[in-house]
Amino acid sequence: MKKIIASIFALSVAVPMISQAQKGTKKAYSFSNLPVVAQTSFKKDTFNIINYGAKSDGVTLITKSINDAIVACNKKGGGVVVVPKGLWISGPVELKSNVNLHLQANAILQFTRDFSQYPLVQSNWEGLPQMRNQSPLWAVNQTNIAVTGSGIVDGGGDAWRMVKKSKLTESQWKNLVASGGVLTEDKKTWYPSQGSLEGSKIKGNPGEISADKSADYYNNIKDFFRPNLLVFTSCKKVLLEGVTFQNSAAWNIHPLMCEDVIIRNVYAKNPWYAQNGDGLDIESCKNVLVENSTFDVGDDGICIKSGRDAWGRKRAMPTENVIIRNSTVYHAHGGFVIGSEMSGGAKNIFVSDCTFIGTDIGLRFKTTRGRGGVVENIHIKNINMMEVPGEAILFDMYYAAVDPIALVGDKRDAPKVELLPVNEETPIFKDFFIDNVVCDGAEKAIFVRGLPEMSIANINLSNINIKSKKGIDIQEGKNINLNNVKLTIEHGDPLINIQNGNNVSLKNITYNSADLLFKISGDRNSNIKTSGLDVSKAQKQAEFLAGAQEKSLQINK
Structure with a gap:
C-alpha cells in the first residue's frame, strides 16, 4: 500500500498545471468555425x-x-x-x-x-x-x-452496484435479495457485500487518501470503491x-x-437503475468530437465535467473545444449535461442535431455553491425531445445530488434562499446560445435558477417549441433573451414566473391559454419586456408579489 500511495503522488505531480500566462488569448469558435x-x-x-x-x-x-x-x-x-x-x-x-x-x-x-x-x-x-x-x-x-x-x-x-428498492419491481427486488448480498437497516437498499455496505456508512469522503488511513482501512471497504x-x-x-x-x-x-x-x-x-451509471463523462479534456452515438443509461447521458470544488479549481483544466452531434440519448438523468463537478470550467461547447427520448431532463446545466468555475460560450441547436418527465431545458445553481425526478416516498424541500458573498467558490454560468428545440412532453418547459449573489447570465433561447405541463420559470437571471417560443401547456398558472429577473426580453412568445400570464416576485426585478405577446388568451395579465413593482414589467402586444 505504501508503494501504491507513493506512486499516486508521483502521478499527481506529473499532471501539468495551466498558469494564467500559459492560457494565452481566447480563440473565437462558432458552428461555422468548429475546433479541430x-x-x-x-x-x-x-x-x-x-x-x-x-x-x-x-x-x-x-x-x-x-x-x-x-x-x-x-x-x-x-x-x-x-x-x-x-x-x-x-x-x-x-x-x-x-x-x-x-x-x-x-x-x-x-x-x-x-x-x-x-x-x-x-x-x-x-x-x-x-x-x-x-x-x-x-x-x-x-x-x-x-x-x-x-x-x-x-x-x-451488476456485481458492484448498490440498488434501491424503489427502482425495481417487487419481483425484481425479491430475486435480487435472494441472490445474496446484504440490506441496509431500513431494508430499502441492497449492497452486494458487507464491505460495500460498510463503506457507504462512512461519512465524508471514505476514499480520500490521507496518512491516517491504513491499508487495512481501504481493504475492509474495498468493495465500496x-x-x-x-x-x-x-x-x-x-x-x-x-x-x-x-x-x-x-x-x-x-x-x-x-x-x-x-x-x-x-x-x-x-x-x-444503475447508481452513478453515467454514459459519457468528458472531464477536463480539450478538443473532443462525439458523433453518431447512442446512450441508454442510469445517470447522465452525455456529460461535461472539470473537477470538483477546490481540487478542480487547483487543477485549472477546463473542458473546452467540444463538438457533440448526431447522437441519441434514451433513458438518462439528463440528455446533454454540464456539471455538477465543473470547478475547472467549461467553454466552447457545440451540441447539434441530437435526440433525447425519455431522459429525466433534456438539456441540463447544474452546479452549486462551493464549486466555483466558469461555464461559458455554450452553443446548442437542432435538438428534438420526447417524453421528458422533468424540465426540457434547465439551468440550476442549487444542485442537491439527488435524482432529478423524485421517487415514491422521497421528500424534497425547497432550497434555502440566502444572499452570500461572492468568492472563488461561487459558480458562474453565462453565454448560452440555444436554437431550434422541439419537445413533445415535459413537466416544465424552461427553468432558470441562479443564486442571489450570482445570477445566471446571458441566456439566449430562440425558436423553441415545447409541449409541457408548466411554462417558464426564471429565478435570479439576468440578460435572459427568449425569441420565438411556442408553449403548449396544461397548467397556465402562471405561464411565466419571474423572481428577481433583470433585463429579461420575451419576444414572440405564443401559447395556448393561461389563467395567469405573469407572476413577478422579489424586490430586485427590472426591465422585463415583452413584444409580440397576445395577452387575450390569459384570464389575468400579471400578479406582483414579495416586493415586486408593476413598473418592472412592460407588456407590448
Missing part, C-alpha cells in the same frame, strides 16, 4: 490475443494474454490487437501508445466479477483524487490509442469507435485530462 480534433493513425500489423494464450471458453481469465499482446504491439511500434469473436473473461486491461484494441463482431470482452483481480489504485471520483479499484480499461499518459470494432465491452457492474469502466487519463489522440460499452460499475466512459478525443458510433448502455 487530431485523429489517430495505426500500423496495419496485427496481434491476435489467441497467439498469446487467450482462450474463449467463458471461464479462463485472459488478463495476462491480452495485456501481453498489447505490450508486444507497443514495443514493435504499434498496430492492432485483435479480440476475435467469442466470450473472453478478463481482469483490468492497460492500453499503451500506438495500440488499437479491436473487438471483432460477436466478441464480448467480459470483465470478471472477481473483485480480487482489481487492485486498489489512485484514481478519481467526481473530480477528487481517490483510492479506487482499478478500472477495467485504463491508460495513463499514452498517445495514439483506440478501442474499435463492433464487439461488446461488459464491465460486470466501484471502478469506472473505461478511464483514460492524460492521454493524447484517443479513438473509441463502433464498440458497445455496457454494465459499468460506476461511470461508463471517462476520458480525463485528455486531448484530441474522438468518440464515434459507440453505444453506452446501463440499466436505468
Whole structure:
C-alpha cells in the first residue's frame, strides 16, 4: 500500500498545471468555425490475443494474454490487437501508445466479477483524487490509442452496484435479495457485500487518501470503491469507435485530462437503475468530437465535467473545444449535461442535431455553491425531445445530488434562499446560445435558477417549441433573451414566473391559454419586456408579489 500511495503522488505531480500566462488569448469558435480534433493513425500489423494464450471458453481469465499482446504491439511500434469473436473473461486491461484494441463482431470482452483481480489504485471520483479499484480499461499518459470494432465491452457492474428498492419491481427486488448480498437497516437498499455496505456508512469522503488511513482501512471497504469502466487519463489522440460499452460499475466512459478525443458510433448502455451509471463523462479534456452515438443509461447521458470544488479549481483544466452531434440519448438523468463537478470550467461547447427520448431532463446545466468555475460560450441547436418527465431545458445553481425526478416516498424541500458573498467558490454560468428545440412532453418547459449573489447570465433561447405541463420559470437571471417560443401547456398558472429577473426580453412568445400570464416576485426585478405577446388568451395579465413593482414589467402586444 505504501508503494501504491507513493506512486499516486508521483502521478499527481506529473499532471501539468495551466498558469494564467500559459492560457494565452481566447480563440473565437462558432458552428461555422468548429475546433479541430487530431485523429489517430495505426500500423496495419496485427496481434491476435489467441497467439498469446487467450482462450474463449467463458471461464479462463485472459488478463495476462491480452495485456501481453498489447505490450508486444507497443514495443514493435504499434498496430492492432485483435479480440476475435467469442466470450473472453478478463481482469483490468492497460492500453499503451500506438495500440488499437479491436473487438471483432460477436466478441464480448467480459470483465470478471472477481473483485480480487482489481487492485486498489489512485484514481478519481467526481473530480477528487481517490483510492479506487482499478478500472477495467485504463491508460495513463499514452498517445495514439483506440478501442474499435463492433464487439461488446461488459464491465460486470451488476456485481458492484448498490440498488434501491424503489427502482425495481417487487419481483425484481425479491430475486435480487435472494441472490445474496446484504440490506441496509431500513431494508430499502441492497449492497452486494458487507464491505460495500460498510463503506457507504462512512461519512465524508471514505476514499480520500490521507496518512491516517491504513491499508487495512481501504481493504475492509474495498468493495465500496466501484471502478469506472473505461478511464483514460492524460492521454493524447484517443479513438473509441463502433464498440458497445455496457454494465459499468460506476461511470461508463471517462476520458480525463485528455486531448484530441474522438468518440464515434459507440453505444453506452446501463440499466436505468444503475447508481452513478453515467454514459459519457468528458472531464477536463480539450478538443473532443462525439458523433453518431447512442446512450441508454442510469445517470447522465452525455456529460461535461472539470473537477470538483477546490481540487478542480487547483487543477485549472477546463473542458473546452467540444463538438457533440448526431447522437441519441434514451433513458438518462439528463440528455446533454454540464456539471455538477465543473470547478475547472467549461467553454466552447457545440451540441447539434441530437435526440433525447425519455431522459429525466433534456438539456441540463447544474452546479452549486462551493464549486466555483466558469461555464461559458455554450452553443446548442437542432435538438428534438420526447417524453421528458422533468424540465426540457434547465439551468440550476442549487444542485442537491439527488435524482432529478423524485421517487415514491422521497421528500424534497425547497432550497434555502440566502444572499452570500461572492468568492472563488461561487459558480458562474453565462453565454448560452440555444436554437431550434422541439419537445413533445415535459413537466416544465424552461427553468432558470441562479443564486442571489450570482445570477445566471446571458441566456439566449430562440425558436423553441415545447409541449409541457408548466411554462417558464426564471429565478435570479439576468440578460435572459427568449425569441420565438411556442408553449403548449396544461397548467397556465402562471405561464411565466419571474423572481428577481433583470433585463429579461420575451419576444414572440405564443401559447395556448393561461389563467395567469405573469407572476413577478422579489424586490430586485427590472426591465422585463415583452413584444409580440397576445395577452387575450390569459384570464389575468400579471400578479406582483414579495416586493415586486408593476413598473418592472412592460407588456407590448
